[in-house]
Amino acid sequence: MTRRVELFSLISSDILALALAQGLFQLVSSGPNGLAQADVTPVDALVAGPLLVAGWLVLFLFAGLYQERFAGSRLDELFTLVKVIAVGALVLFFVVFIDRMSPGAARVTLATYGAAVLLTVSTGRMVVRAVQRARIVRGHGVHRAVVVGWSDRVEALHEEVARYPAAGIRIVGAVRLRRRAVPIAALAGEGVFEDDPALTVGDAIPRDGVELAPVEPTIAELPALIDRLRVQDVLIALGPDDHVYLDEVLRVCDGRRVALKIVPDFYTAIGGMARTEHMYGLPLIEVLPQPMPPWERNAKRLVDLVVSAVVLAVGAPVWLIVGALVRVSSHGPAIYRQERVGKDGQPFEILKFRTMVQDAERETGPVWAQPGDARTTKLGAWLRRWRIDEVPQLLNVLRGDMSLVGPRPERPFFVDQLAREIPLYSRRHRVQPGVTGLAQVKWRYDNDLEDVRQKLKYDLFYIENMGIGMDIKILLQTIRTALSGKGH
Secondary structure, eight states: OOHHHHHHHHHHHHHHHHHHHHHHHHHHHBSTTSSSOBOOOHHHHHHHHHHHHHHHHHHHHHTTTTSOOTTOOHHHHHHHHHHHHHHHIIIIIHHHHGGGSOGGGHHHHHHHHHHHHHHHHHHHHHHHHHHHHHHHHTTSSOEEEEEEEEHHHHHHHHHHHHTOGGGOEEEEEEEEEOOOEEEOHHHHOTTOEEEOTTOOTTOOOEETTEEOOOOSSOGGGHHHHHHHHTOOEEEEEOOTTOHHHHHHHHHHHTTSSOEEEEOOOHHHHHTTOSOOEEETTEEEEEESOOSSOHHHHHHHHHHHHHHHHHHHHHTHHHHHHHHHHHHHHSSSOSEEEEEEEOGGGOEEEEEEEOOBOTTTTTTTOSOOOOTTOTTBOHHHHHHHHTTGGGTTHHHHHHHTSOEEESOOOOOHHHHHHHHHHSTTGGGGGGSOOEEEOHHHHHSOOOOSHHHHHHHHHHHHHHHHHOOHHHHHHHHHHHHHHHHTTOOO
8 A cells, every 4th residue: 555545544543443442441431330430421521532532643643653664563563552552541541531530440440441542553553554464465565676785695685575575575676796707817826716806896997908897787876776766675685794885885875765774694693693674574674774763753843843933923023024124235035045955865945035145156156155255245144143044944844844953955066076075975864954953053164175074973973863852952052153143
């Protein structure tokens, strides 16, 4: 089933299950002879029911129970449900009914209601997952995958995937690395050959008069192959010593909207040196997973929406005046629009109050701004000093293009250049870009490549340690910088 159908099915199933749980609880626990002896009338239940359902749906959303779990473990989903319902039964139920039950009935009431919710919701979800699995086995909605690895491993993996149709993976392409016999006459005598595992596949390398033909496609062409074949998963079938190849695959795929999964070496898997996820019998190790748990990711998005909406609404008169001043102080529009690269390498249009003269880069092309840049207007310099020029980006936050905190988005022209010159630069695109970020409060504006390298260190540190607590610290430091007028 498609993602939209999966989400609709889960929400519909949960709503029906929660309504049924409410009815079951009402049946077995209400009244003077009920288990909980709670004095809850049908009218009370009619009022409280929708509130409980809405509360549960919010909890499920924050716990990540509505994120895509393609061919995931149903047992893992059940364990997550148990934890969420244990907390939710305590919070939601007592918020609604705490003043309508005797103290002695509280524990029985909690256990009865929690059990009813767990039974009905888990049953409904297992039905949805069973239907989803059946459709996957029949070939509906499977993930398209490309394999990268040595030729023999690619063939073995292809046969392995075919044995597990419930894993929902269809191999549609491969980048085959072949060990080629190369002459090493200079080292071991004329006419001696050996396998060369360090050979960069796709390069034509002449050695002692023998040229090796390139193998197509190459790892460098993997991103184009992903786009052309609409690939969702990249399966990496390499040996434990193939670090060079693994690093190259991660580099070219990092920041793209694909899942990277390593097929573990047999001895690595049984030796306890790797944590694998079993997709219906097919062991895989996910590389570069989401850096934040679902509940924290959703909480971060909620904070983005609330803060952006409040700042835009409360300061609306001020922002309108600023826009009018920009418009009348120099030729050109008040809002400057520019293409930037966002999460997963997707382009979007960033919004700012215009601080430079119109068509500032007509003669020079894309260049970094410099301190005392002559292209900056007088009003623009003042707006930058107090960071007011960034306020329209809160509209980008509301639209979902950006977050309040994250690596600053860069223009495609510079992204292409920097990704070639700086290893791991594309890893910044694993998360949504931000209006502010750790690099912005710890380092100065970009003036040269060395500044970019230094700020990348802070961006990568943020990505690996991001959380609500760190976001709050960065926002407070940003506010302090803005109030002190230290912007550039």
